[in-house]
Amino acid sequence: MKTKKILFALLFLLPFNWVKADEGMWFLMHIDRLNHRDMQQMGLQLTAEEIYSVNHSSLKDAIVQFGGGCTAEIVSKDGLVLTNHHCGYGAIAELSSPEHNYLSDGFWAANHQEELKPKSLSVRFFVRMDDVSERILGKVDDNMSEIDREKVINQEIAFIERENSEGGKYVVSVKSFYNGNEYYYFVYQDYNDVRLVGTPPNSIGKFGGDTDNWEWPRHTGDFSLFRVYTDRDGNPTEYAQTNIPLKPKYHLPISLKGFQENDFAMILGYPGRTNRWMPSAGIDQNVNYAYPAWVEASKVGMDNMKKHMDNDPKVKLEYASKYAQVANYWKNRQGMIDALQQHETAKTKRIAETAFNKWANKRKNRARYGEVIPTINGYYEATNEQSRHDNYLIGMLRSSTFAALPYVLGNTLQFYADANDAKRQELLPKIQTEVNAQYDQLYLPLEQDVLNASLKLYAAKAQADILAPLVASLAEQYDGDFSVYIKEAFKTSIFSSKEKIDSFLTNPDVELLAKDPLYLLSSDLMDRYRHTDDDKKQAEASFQQAFRLMVEGMRKANPKKVYYPDANSTLRLTYGKIISLPPDSKNDAQENYYTTLKGTIAKYRPNDEEFDLPQKLIDLYEAKDFGPYADQAGHMPVNLLTDNDITGGNSGSPVINGNGELIGIAFDGNIEAMAGDVIFDHELQRTISVDIRYVLFIIDKFAGAKHLVDEMTLVQ
Known part of the structure; x- marks a missing residue:
């Protein structure tokens, strides 16, 4: 009997609550209490106050949400911003023309006057956050319907957002966490004058194309440079020629020292969406109904775009960004299907739900939690075909x-x-x-x-x-x-x-x-x-209530466990280490946690859209003209691997060492762990990043834009 009880407890705890250092997207305000000691043991040299401070400049002041969907970092005292090439892709395409195709040719402004303003591009700075769970949840009770509950909560959210906006100076957003069991507000400041400073050509910034997307080893220089501008007094403002570069509270220093496997690495950014609490029936729905429809609809849209893009350079330029967005999610969703099936994620979740259901049907818990799992399962069963329909329709709306x-x-x-x-x-x-x-x-x-x-x-x-x-x-x-x-x-x-x-x-x-x-x-x-109709509204309300109670119950059953909230486009920190993938993938590097320019050249295929390279880059490689950016072993590093927990929205996020110095820019995950939005794989989940030394090498040696490197704070 004792053995059975231990097994029961382990099965219950494993899928949701067993958190190792590499797993978790953590609130900055909780670092001191929950994470700092663990991070120090792994190699962090900064205090919690140096990462997140409301009253003093800190690391968080250098991290921005870029264009509403990516992350970027401030890397100079004059507002220079680094993000991914694919994050800047839409703005670069918009500024391009057949005569000046910055996607294919690259672009480098020689001075501030040459920097280019897209029609609409902004960055968002994080100012502060706070917990308002008691205030909001104190306004509701269990006797309310879900509709009434939502109405009361939304009213209180509106009050909180008004109270903290300081008359419109700030953007305030109240977000729900743990499926409505906690609430926090976030204060931001938006800057709308953001200009393109530099971008490598597609043959570097998008090297490998769709073929290498989500794959390791990678050899992609996925970065671009922008600059934030303010009015003469340093305030956010709309574009004007008289505006001046931003003087940020903090900018990231950049390390030229390199790294070794198992070195500490942390990432700050704006992960878009994870669903780590998703029930097994939801996973089954995605694998069997929703994602296959999304994949098929996306492929149809892509095929019909591409046949026109291939026949007309102007059309190819105009639709480059849209095609890339559809293609990225097409491969992502197919990868999700494969990974969720391969790792039997639904089965793992089902074991935890069975354990929870036993706890929920104990006499003291039954009234509140007894119908939670049956309600959730019934909802998914009733909406499977609707989910398939909706994803065919969503695929059309994204493509057409x-x-x-x-x-x-x-x-x-x-x-x-x-x-x-x-x-x-x-x-x-x-x-x-x-x-x-x-x-x-x-x-x-x-x-x-x-x-x-x-x-x-x-x-x-x-x-x-x-x-x-x-x-x-x-x-x-x-x-x-x-x-x-x-x-x-x-x-x-x-x-x-x-x-x-x-x-x-x-x-x-x-x-x-x-x-x-x-x-x-x-x-x-x-x-x-x-x-929607009344029946659909009622089913949705019952499901949302059951989901909220499931999360509440699982946390209540394990009150000593440390939890992290799902991603929802709010600023988070994730930490881990630089680490290889299992050595079954071919790589040019001596170790499987980085790649080099040697591997880039090995993939070179002349006139191939995905694997062509500029002749100048080949010449620099053959001359071994890497400047001060080469590794101590003499090779030119390109990409690196860490085990940080990230997802979409983290694109462009800084990879930072234990001293708070920038060592890379995150741009992708790996296909082996595509189930990561639902369940974290400690063995296989990786973040793929461009090595900051490769970024500097391209800017300096390839583009001849050393004035931009000189603007940065380099640490030898």
């Missing part, structure tokens, strides 16, 4: 501009048409600016093919009784082939060109809009995507 654009823009045009003359004059410039932004880089033959192919797949694969009604009708009418309908729709729709929309703005006609075929189709898709 015209799946959503006519709906969004059409609602604005309808409001414009119904307005009086004075209101129209007020709205007109804003609408024209939006239209210009949307249509400047659209290629209609590509858009027609993507929409047609995506509709065909959606109508064929999603369950018929939950299809968008108009799509279902058209599929029946045209026998599943939408090409004739799409061709005619683009001929007659006002959304098929900027000129037709301009004509509508001159003579607005609500009836014309109401009959527009692309508006009707887009509205049908978006209405279906957002559709």
Whole structure:
């Protein structure tokens, strides 16, 4: 009996609560209490106050959220920002033209006047955070419905955000953690004048392309440089020629000393989303319904974009960023399917849920927790087909501009048409600016093919009784082939060109809009995507309550265990060490925790889109002209591996050594551990980063932009 009790406890604790040093995305305000001693034992030389301080400059003041979806770091006293090439990709593409293609050729500003301003790019600085769990949860009780509970919580969140914004100076965001069991607010300051300073060409910044994406060994110089500007008094402001470079509170020093395996490494950044508490039934749904649909829909969109991109350099440039985004998630989702199946993640979770269910059905726990697992399982079983449908639809919305654009823009045009003359004059410039932004880089033959192919797949694969009604009708009418309908729709729709929309703005006609075929189709898709009814709302509410109680119960059953919250685009710290993958992958390096320029050259394939290289880089390698950036052993390091716990949103995050010095820039994970958003694999989970010495080598020796290196604080 005693053995059974021990086994029961181990099974219960393992999936959710056994936290080793490499696992966890930790709040900065909790480092001193939860992590600092462990980090010191691993090699950290900084105090907790030097990492996170509200009243003094600290490491957190050099970390920014970049463009709303990546991370970046300040690396000079003049606001120079380092992030990934793929994080800056959209801005670089926007600033490019066939005559000045910065994606293919690279770009390096010789001075501040040459730095380029994208239309819309911002960075967000983290100011402080605090726990408001007691305040918010004190407003609700168990007698409330989920809908009433959410309403009360949202009202209190609005109060907290107003109280801490200081009249609009700061952006304040209150976030839920542990599925609604805790709440924290975060104070930020946004800077909207951010300019491109430098980027290597695709042949360096995107070397390896889709083939090497998520793979090790890697040889990618995935970085780009930007600069933050302020007004003359150092305040955030919109773009103006008179603005000056930011004088940051803190910038990261850069190490040229290199590292050894098992050296301490920490990463600060903005991880987007993990689901480490996801139940087994949710994993089954993703593996068998949601992710396969996402993968298939993405591939259809990519194939129909690529055939046009390959035939026209201008189209290739205009759609480069969108294609890269779709391709990245396409490979990610397939990798997730493979990893979750291979590691039997659902089975592992199911064991923990069985243990929890036994605890939950003890007499003292049954009233509160007894129905939690059955409710969760029932919800997923009822929504499996809906999940498949939704992911085919999401894949279309991500790939096809015209799946959503006519709906969004059409609602604005309808409001414009119904307005009086004075209101129209007020709205007109804003609408024209939006239209210009949307249509400047659209290629209609590509858009027609993507929409047609995506509709065909959606109508064929999603369950018929939950299809968008108009799509279902058209599929029946045209026998599943939408090409004739799409061709005619683009001929007659006002959304098929900027000129037709301009004509509508001159003579607005609500009836014309109401009959527009692309508006009707887009509205049908978006209405279906957002559709809900009372039964669906009730099922969702019951599920959310059960999920919250599951997390509450698992933590209550193990009160002495240390937990970390799931990622949700808030600033986190993760720490671990520099470490190899198991030695079954071929590598050019002496050890499997780094790669070198020798391996880059070995992969070189002339005129290959993914593996071509600039001749100058080859010449530098052959001459062994690495400057002061070579490793002590004489090789030019390129990428490195650590076991830090990261996910999407951490792209561009700084990899920092025990002295607080920058040693790399995180840009990827490894395919072996693609289940990492759901369960952390201590043996295989790795972060792939570009070695900061390779970054400096490219800037200095390859690009001849040593003035940018001179701006940084280098530690020999």
